[in-house]
Amino acid sequence: MKFGAVPTGEAEGALLGHGQSIGARRLPKGHVLGTGDLATATAEGIASLIVAQLEPGxxxxxxxxxxxxxxxxxxxxxxxxxxxxxxxxxxxxxxxxxxxxxxxxxxxxxxxxxxxxxxxxxxxxxxxxxxxxxxxxxxxxxxxxxxxxxxxxxxxxxxxxxFAALAVGLIQTRLHGQPDKLFAATAATTRARLGRIGANLVHDVACAHDVGPLALSIEAQVDVPVVLIAGASATVDRRDVIPSAIVAAGGTIDRLGMPVDPGNLLCLGRIGARFVIGLPGCARSPKRNGIDLVLERIAAGLPIDGGVIAKMGVGGLLADTADRPEPREGRASAR
Structure with missing residues (x-):
């Protein structure tokens, strides 16, 4: 392609290099110059035009x-x-x-x-x-x-x-003294989160925050490919209540913890082809966090396991929130 100024009389069929007013018209860049355009330009005393001219090939x-x-x-x-x-x-x-x-x-x-x-x-x-x-x-x-x-x-x-339509179950574990409104709010937030990926919450049950009752609740939800567990307290070890209950129900733990914040304390387990996921505490909030990254992959039919989660660190620092209690902006150490 040739580009540059050419005599106006030689510019027929070329593309106008830059937008330009010729006569009463404003011709945009890339305009194919015709004989009328050139006649007007010549009458106005425009001796040359900057154009692009295509070459063979x-x-x-x-x-x-x-x-x-x-x-x-x-x-x-x-x-x-x-x-x-x-x-x-x-x-x-x-x-x-x-x-x-x-x-x-x-x-x-x-x-x-x-x-x-x-x-x-x-x-x-x-x-x-x-x-x-x-x-x-x-x-x-x-x-x-x-x-x-x-x-x-x-x-x-x-x-x-x-996203495929997923049927999802929710189990919430309870400790003495926790208000009913907490469980209703968690269910509503979970339902809205699933709605963003076209999934449906089909079970919402509660049980004691103990290995035996939780394992029984997990076993009961055999009709859904994904079971979410919102624990009454955070999971901090593979021997904690949620991972132990998944194992007691016949499952395995793929990954405890993820390099995503918010969402560090997620537990990814499986029972056969079913996913059983212990939710991080931030899943009670509608804001995007680690569980969204996992659910989106499941709904899209993409693989998710411990190795995949281990590679989520780059980009794993999600939008910060002002209501987090941990040290954030303005509270860095002197080191």
Whole structure:
């Protein structure tokens, strides 16, 4: 592609490099200059125009952006129409956005003419949300450059993993003196949290905060793939009440604790194909915390186990809250 000033009389069919007023009209950048445009410019004494002129083998910006976006679009994604060298990739469903950062980097590294921007990986999105955008920076790219970028893009597919409708059970354990309104509020918060990923709370029961009664309650909920346990006190050890009850009910503990804050004290267990999850105390709040990261992966059909949780540290410091009692802003140690 050629770019620069050319005599007005030689600019027919070229793309106007910058927006410019010619006669009574304001022509936008990228406007294809016709004979009428040039006649008006000449009559106004405009001797030259800054234009882009495509050369043999060049692919115009809209077509180039479309080809790249088509190569990138995986399941759960559709494309917008190209405009000014830009194509958006749009979620077709509620779900979890997924991409490989290294693959996105490789597409962007192929040529400075290409700009691919995405959301952070594993972010929940709604149907209709823009999850990525492709922008061709100049007005055209050479065909061989585009071909290489398209091949790179095939390995960088962008997807939205749709949330499946999950049936979820909730068990709340009770210590003497705890008010009934605490249990009602926890159930309401849990129901709203599940609603964000299209899941339904089908059981809400309470039992004593003791291994035997809790194990029996877990065993009773065989009809749901996910059981959540809101403990009357925090789980701090694998021998504590919630992990011990999961084991007593025939399960195993994949992970106790996660490198996510809020949400450190989550307990991930399994009984066969069922997930049994001891909730961190912050799950009583509607604010986003570690349990959301786990539930979103389950609803999206993505793997979740102790190894996956161990890798959640980068990005695991979630939005801070003013009502947390631990030392926060303004209370750092002198060291």
């Amino acid at each position: 060049d692919v115009a910006e809209d077509e180039a952006a479309t080809r790249l976006a088509e190569a990138l679009a995986g399941d759960g994604v559709i494309l917008s129409a190209a405009r000014h060298g830009r194509v958006d990739l749009i979620a077709t469903c509620d779900g979890l956005f997924a991409c490989e950062p290294a693959a996105v980097d490789a597409v962007n590294g192929w040529s400075e003419a290409i700009g691919l921007g995405t959301l952070w990986p594993l972010r929940p999105v709604r149907a209709g949300a823009v999850v990525a955008t492709v922008k061709i920076i100049p007005y055209a790219v050479p065909g061989d450059v585009l071909a290489g970028a398209v091949e790179e893009a095939r390995a960088a597919q962008i997807r939205v993993h749709a």
